[in-house]
Amino acid sequence: MMYDSKRDVADILHEETEARSIREHLRQKQQAQQAEERYFTREKPAYDQIERQFFQSMAGNLARRLEPQKPCPVCGALEHPHPAACTEDTVTEEQFQKARESQQRALQNLETQKHETARREEHCRMLESQRQKQLEQCGMAATADAEEVRQLLEQLQMS
Numbered sequence: 001m002m003y004d005s006k007r008d009v010a011d012i013l014h015e016e017t018e019a020r021s022i023r024e025h026l027r028q029k030q031q032a033q034q035a036e037e038r039y040f041t042r043e044k045p046a047y048d049q050i051e052r053q054f055f056q057s058m059a060g061n062l063a064r065r066l067e068p069q070k071p072c073p074v075c076g077a078l079e080h081p082h083p084a085a086c087t088e089d090t091v092t093e094e095q096f097q098k099a100r101e102s103q104q105r106a107l108q109n110l111e112t113q114k115h116e117t118a119r120r121e122e123h124c125r126m127l128e129s130q131r132q133k134q135l136e137q138c139g140m141a142a143t144a145d146a147e148e149v150r151q152l153l154e155q156l157q158m159s
Contacts, residue, residue, distance in 0.1 A: 018127070032116075050095065053090070
């Protein structure tokens with residue numbers, strides 16, 4: 001039996017337009033998530049390298065702070081006959097902290113984008129499910145597209 005309520009068919013058409021808009025927002029969120037993933041993937045190896053260099057530089061960084069006749073922060077000795085040297089690759093604590101903060105921001109942005117994308121995807125699934133139920137109530141195939149719904153609405157308006 002064909003459902004003939006013009007208002008219900010018009011509602012389906014309106015919801016189809018809304019769903020299209022939401023799908024477009026979803027597509028934009030997915031693109032933003034992909035951009036964050038590319039950024040994170042590109043920046044992660046650089047951060048890992050800085051982190052490795054920082055830990056390798058720790059002895060030199062500690063040695064830089066040694067003062068004559070003051071206890072060593074590692075062993076407590078008052079004399080420092082052979083302190084570790086700093087090299088060109090030495091990463092300071094400030095450099096390491098800056099890199100860590102940047103990495104954490106990138107990870108946070110990525111997680112935020114993933115959450116937003118998942119939320120939008122769920123919203124789209126819910127709307128699609130509602131749309132299919134409404135189409136079936138109107139006697140249309142659940143896979144009917146917006147053009148078919150428009151045609152039905154025009155037919156109902158003519159009758």
